[in-house]
Amino acid sequence: MTAVLAAQGVACAYGDREALAAFDLAAAPGTVTALLGANGAGKSTALRALARLHKPRHGAILLDGQDVWRLRRRAFVRRVAFLPQTETAPWPMTVEQMVLLGRLPHRGWLLPYTQADRAALARALDQVELQGLGGRDLGSLSGGERRRVLLARALAQDAAVLVLDEPGAHLDLRHQVELFDLLRRLAHQGGTTVVLSLHDLHLAALFADHAVLLRQGRVLAQGPAAEVLSPDLVRAALGVTVEAVPHPRHGVPLIVPVTRREADR
C-alpha cells in the first residue's frame, strides 16, 4: 500500500537546536498513525513538518508522492488539515465564525461562504457534538468544548489527511473516547488518513493502527501499534518503568506504570 503522506529522512532544527533527525514515516490511506514520546521528543515538530508549516533542513515530505514544498499552499491545505496544539483568540469569536475559517482553503479570502460551506459547518459541528452551539462565543465554552471547536474547523476543511497535534488534550474521558472513535471511523470507513500525537498510551493502543515512538528527536521504533507498545520500548522512550497487560475486552496491550509503592512496603 502506498503512503498518502510520507516523510523521508527529515531533519528539522530551530536555530542551532536540532529538534528532529532522520525522521521517516509512511502514513497509509485510511489509517490512524500516532506519534508518541516524552515532552520535547519532537512530536510537534514532526507534525508541523508534515503539515508544511516547518521547512525541513534535510529530507522531504511527500503528499501522494509529491514534494509538499513544490505544491502551492492553497492546493496543499485543501488536502491536509492541521490542528495546532494550542491556539487562543485574543477577543470574542463565535463558534460558527471559527469553524467557517476551515472553509478558507476552498472559498478563498474574498468570496462569500456558500451553501456547501454552511453544510460543511453543520456536519463538522455535528461530528464533534457541538450542534446548535454555532452562535455561542468561544470564551463562554469549556476548554474541552473549545478544543472540539478547533477540531471541527479542521474537519470542515474536508481534507483527505488530518494532522492533529494532541487532539485529545483538555478533553474528559468520554469526549476523548468519542473523539478517537470518530477519527478511527473517518479513517477506516471514510478513507481519511490521520496522523496525530498523544500522551495517553491506552488510547494509542485502542485507536491507532500505526505507532511511532520518538525519543530526543529520533525514531526509536515504529510499526503496528500493538508491537510498538511493548514495555521495553516504552521504558526506553519515556524513561519510566512500565508493564503491559492485555485489555480485558479488546486484547490490545495497556501500558501501566510501575510505581515505587512495592519498594516502600
Next chain:
Amino acid sequence: MSDRDRGRRRYGVLVLLLAVVLLASAAGSLLVGSAEIPLRRTLTLLASSQPSLERTILLKLRLPRILLALVVGAGLASAGTAYQSLFSNPLADPFVIGASSGAALGATAAILAGWGWNGGWGIGPLPLLAFGGALATVGLVYLIGAGGSRSSPVTLLLAGAAVSTVVGALVSLLMILHDQSLGVIFNWLLGGLSSATWHDVRYGAPLVGLGVLALRLLSRPLDALALGDDTVASLGLSALGLRLAIVVAATVATAAAVATAGIIGFVGLVAPHAARLLVGGENGRLLPASCLLGALLLLLADDAARTLAAPQEIPISILTALVGGPFFLLLLRRQSRAPGGLP
C-alpha cells in the same frame, strides 16, 4: 429563524442605527460653532444660493470640518481595528504603535520642504512622506516588539512608546530648526480639524477610503491572523504576505488621517472596542461598525472641542486623550488580570 438570521438582522439594524445617528449628528454639527446661526437661518442659507458671510461659514468652514472629522475618525478606527488583529493585541492603535508619530514626522518634513498634496488623487509628496514615515515606524516597532514568538503584548506597547518618543523628538527638532513654521506645524500636530478645508477633504478622503476598502476586503484573513501564523498558514494563506498587505492598508489610512488632521490618539483604540461589544469580533462586521463609531466619536469630540471653552478652541487631541487615555489604562488593567492575559 436561525441564530444566523437573527445575528444578521441584529447587525443590519445596528449599522443602520449607527448610520442614522451619524448623519443626524453631522447635520446637527452644522449648527455648532462660534458664530451663532440658528436652525431656521441655517436652512434658509443652505436653500438659497445668495452669497453671505454666514453661508461661507457654513459651507467653507463647518461642512469641510465635519466631513474631515468623519473621514479621519473612520480612518483611525479602521486602522486601529486592523492593527489589533495584526498584532493579536487589543491595546494596539495607530497612536500607541507609533504609526501616527511616524506619519507626523514624514508630513512635517514635507511641510518644511514646502511640498504639498499636489498630484491629483492625493499622491503628492506630503502623503507619500507621511506614509513612508508611518510605515517605517510600524516596521521598526513590529521588529522590536512583535518579532519572535515569545514577545508579549507589553513588549509591543513599550516598543511603540519608545519609538514614538524618539520620532516625536525628531519632529520637535525639525520644528525648532525651522522656527518660522513652528506655529503652523504645532497647530496641525495637536490635531488640527479647526483649519480643515475642502482641500483636506478632497485629498484625504480618497486615501482613507482606499485603506478602509482594502481592509474590508481583507477582513476574513484578518480574522485568521489574530489566531497566529501557524493557523494562517494551515488555512492556506501566507502570513507574511497577509501581514504586509494589512500593514500597508492600515498605514495608508493612518497616514492620510494624520497628514490632514495631525496626531489624534485613542480614537483607533476606543472605536474598535466599542464596536466589538456591539457586533462581536468578526472583522467583516467589526470594520464597518468600527468605522461608523470612529467617525461619530471624532465628530462629537470636535463639537465638544468647539464649544466647551468657546470662544477658545480646545485642540481635539487633548480631548481624545482625556477620554481615551483612562480607557486605555482600564483595558491594560483588565488584560493583565485576565487568565491568559498579559504574560
